[in-house]
Amino acid sequence: MSLPSELTGIFSVKQKSYKMVLIMALLQEMNESGEREVSLENVKSRFLSLLQNRESNGEPVDSPVTPANRWADVTKGQVNQIIYSPIAALGSILDQNPQLQTLSFKERLLNSWGQSVLTELYDHAFQMLEQYHSERKSSDFTIGSALSGVLNQYLEAKREPLKNNSLGMYVRQQIPAGFKELDFIADNSNFKVQASVGMGVWATVPWIAIMDRRLTESTQIGEYIVYLFAEDMSSVYLTLAQGVTEPNKNGKVEGHKYLRSKVQEIRSILPLDGLTKDEEIHLTSGGLGREYQVSTVAYYKYDRNNLPPEEQLIADLGNVVSNYKQYVDIVIQSRNRQEPNSVTETMPQFADLTVTERLDHAKAYIRQKGFSFPEYLIENFYLSLKTKPFVILAGVSGTGKTKLVELFAEALGATRDNGQYKLIPVRPDWSDPADLIGYKDLNERFRPGPLAEIMLEASQSANQNKPYFVCLDEMNLARVEHYFSDILSILETQKRQDDQVVTDVLIQPSLLTTSEDRDTYGDLRIPGNVYLVGTVNMDETTHPFSKKVLDRANTIEFNYIQLNQYPEPSTVDQVMPQPAPNDFLCSKYLQLVDAYYGEQVSAIQSTTEQLVRINDILETVHAHVGFRIRDAVCFYLLYNTQANLMSDEQAFDLQMLQKILPRIQGSNRSVKRVLLQLLETALNKRLNKNELEDDSSELWGNLAKTTEQAIYPLSANKILFMLRRLEEDGFTSYWLS
Structure with missing residues (x-):
């Protein structure tokens, strides 16, 4: 017999053999205990034992991602930070219960499998493990x-x-x-x-x-x-x-x-x-x-x-x-x-890690701090920052938006203490850039704002290879276009200069009165190692975003809430921050011409063709996108492919969700027609739009059935939500909650 569709391809991306070993350990524990939901600690023990046995028998194994060089020297505590990566990678079929500290297959899947499927899955994991190591001899x-x-x-x-x-x-x-x-x-x-x-x-x-x-x-x-x-x-x-x-x-x-x-x-x-x-x-x-x-x-x-x-x-x-x-x-x-020796000696040293290894470490650090975020959220956040150094985290209050920024920065070595992380609460009375950038007092002295201060620090030669994070908390309590417009415009002027990414001048020297201010703040630019993240709550106390703002940011929504998530138990072996160089986050591509070469040409053209089809749909309600969004989506997908973080379909799904759908709002029939056409794209199948334009409740009434075969499931779910709001409230928007 063949494995069910949900199990085919689960080992296709084999960065390491951990996924195969995890499945074998889980199935062994289920078989011995007779339980469908088993102790996570027992699975960890089996996971480690399987790898130690292979090592002691002289069979090939992947080296542990820990300070230990051999599996024989790996402690139970170190297994914690190793095993969560394959658990997350297999999130489509596994369920982890933080409260009970158990691991199991998703109940709906397990109910549809018989014992023969589990037996075949074990054999499949074993065969893929042997094939994996055979290929690497x-x-x-x-x-x-x-x-x-x-x-x-x-x-x-x-x-x-x-x-x-x-x-x-x-x-x-x-x-x-x-x-x-x-x-x-x-x-x-x-x-x-x-x-x-x-x-x-x-x-x-x-x-x-x-x-x-x-x-x-x-x-x-x-x-x-x-x-x-x-x-x-x-x-x-x-x-x-x-x-x-x-x-x-x-x-x-x-x-x-x-x-x-x-x-x-x-x-x-x-x-x-x-x-x-x-x-x-x-x-x-x-x-x-x-x-x-x-x-x-x-x-x-x-x-x-x-x-x-x-x-x-x-x-x-x-x-x-x-x-x-x-x-x-x-x-x-x-x-x-x-170069003087003093300069080379003071350059910061960074561990040589791949993108995946650095992100896995960041996720382990964040889990250790008691926070858990949905699958691929950290990868999405990273790719969004890499694409453009301005990201918006939106959603209901209390979902961890601000904490994500702080903990992600900490994991990369950027903290409040070393000045590489800055939280700036936005006030409702902000009406111009002065509160962020600065102003001249009555004595004609320049008083820098918090953003100017961190940009000045980040631009120092000794700091240019360190990432600096700025979190603008409750960003839309004031009108973003009023106090942030200068920053948005200047960000669009990014260019390379002396191997650094810089922008046009933010503070003109001619506007400063004293020579000291001109020497310190004149010609201040937004350096390429500063990353801006805004957190927003969309409710009656806040202001909506214009398309000018949305065009320039990836908007990541935080509306998935699982209240029964609990902190992971602490371990003896703590996951420490791993300082990252600015190259980890800094954009390689500033204009499309930077990426338009070699094999990337075809990838860019393929992405653009999809966007052209979507743009034809959006144009009917004047919500179509321009070259800025085209370039950003292409860059996001290129960075994803280079780092091998998720499939092309998953990456495009996130970009459709974050760059396309936030532009759509309205109350007329044309908006509904556009949503239905976009739903066809997300589901990859034709719909009876003539009937659904009158009543689409059969679609959003059973979300699971409608989206079960969707090529872009996240976008499909959001579109169905927007359709439901349109029918129930007479108006829809990406932001309604």
């Missing part, structure tokens, strides 16, 4: 098998969907893991290995890159080693190359001029023995071809039907790595000559 990896696997399978794989494609996952996960096992890669802790077959859609030119983090962590900029596969898969090039995105921001003519100059400079200082040094690298028949030609320093070319033996492939890569290391050393030495 470094002894099976060779450069030749990796290259030939892509060359021989890529064109066929491109005919299939990219999502969960086996070749795609092999390239993204197994190939980098294999390269990291090579001695001359593993010995360098600064090396980062990354591979890509596209974001959302298949790439024209897939690649495998080796980067020294001291030079670059992105293939958009800097110098790195990269295998580039020809579009027709006839050959692959091992190259020492440069990122082209940043140089081309000044136009391709200037960009190519810079890249060629850099090529000649690097060729003059490195031996590059045995490598080809010309522009005869041919990968595509389209526009990417020229970029690769002018940016490549030197290369080896391998034909698909004549790959060298493994020893030669390893020797070639070793030669390129040796040259690359020499180049990195030259660059570092040059930097040290230019």
Whole structure:
């Protein structure tokens, strides 16, 4: 028999093997106890025991995400912070009872399964665990098998969907893991290995890159080693190359001029023995071809039907790595000559964590503080801040909006004590920016507001790699457009300057009277390490938002309340804050042109096509979106794909919920027609709109049935809520509660 639909694919995203081990531990405990709802502590013990037994038997295991290097040394307390990540990842099928400290499958699902389903699920988890580790055996990896696997399978794989494609996952996960096992890669802790077959859609030119983090962590900029596969898969090039995105921001003519100059400079200082040094690298028949030609320093070319033996492939890569290391050393030495030692010694140090690891740590920290938020809320909050440094948290009072901002900031090392977190309560009498930014007193001295003070602190050179959080509490007690308009306008002027994201000037020096004020506050800008979060309650005491405000923010709604959630019991091993660099949150893309390259082009076009269809619907009630929202939605989805946080459908669902639906309000039939059309998009099926325009109660009367197959379930639920309000009250809005 086959597993029910709700169980298929639950292990498809395998960042670690914890999900499989958790399911096995839960099923073992259920079988032994005979209970449907079992002790969470017992599941934790089994979870740890399974991993310790595999380790002691010499079977492969993922290393623990704790200070301990072996599972034998992991304590029960440390298991707490490990196990909550897979529990959250399997939230669609699991229920955790904080009050009783139990874990179970969701009752509605368990009632529809028989014992045979549970038995098959256990076998499935075991098989996926073995497959997972089998795929990761470094002894099976060779450069030749990796290259030939892509060359021989890529064109066929491109005919299939990219999502969960086996070749795609092999390239993204197994190939980098294999390269990291090579001695001359593993010995360098600064090396980062990354591979890509596209974001959302298949790439024209897939690649495998080796980067020294001291030079670059992105293939958009800097110098790195990269295998580039020809579009027709006839050959692959091992190259020492440069990122082209940043140089081309000044136009391709200037960009190519810079890249060629850099090529000649690097060729003059490195031996590059045995490598080809010309522009005869041919990968595509389209526009990417020229970029690769002018940016490549030197290369080896391998034909698909004549790959060298493994020893030669390893020797070639070793030669390129040796040259690359020499180049990195030259660059570092040059930097040290230019920078005083006192500066480099005072630069903050940050742990080298992936986005997922950092967010999992933040969630564990927040749980430890006694707070629990819905699944994917932290990921959504992170992506929203990454997309634009202004986010609105909306909902009924007392749901934890302000606490989320404070605890998320704390988890990343930004606290009240170190000045990286600032709570600013908004007053109802605010009518201009003076209370936030500042004003001149009767003596013509500038009195800075709280926002100006934190921006000044964040812009200091020693602080530019630290994130600063500002929480504007009860933001809409006053009219946002009156006191916040200057900030909103200035945020739209973000640009890169000397490797920092800055805006136009917020405080003009000419408006300041004293030389001391001009020196201190003149030319003050909003630095790229300041993140603004507004909390709002939508009731009769507050002011509504204009589209100008909504366009510039992701609006995350807090109306999901589960009163029977209780704090997790404290553990001996406390989860401590993990300071994060500003790069973790800072936007890479400020305009669409920044992201419009390589495999991201197709992903952007795919997202835009969906927005075009939605815009055609919205235009009938003059609620359609512009380029600002188009860009923001594209960036959100790109960041999600890069970090592998959730599916494309889940990410677009959240963007539809947060960027599209808040724009809709009204009382006429046209609004209802738009809501029904958007519901069709969310449900991915046709509706009888002619009948439903008169009475749609059959839809919102049974929410679970209506949305059970929805492609965008969160948006579908919100639309149904808005339809119900329209029929019952004669007026609807996203904000009604």
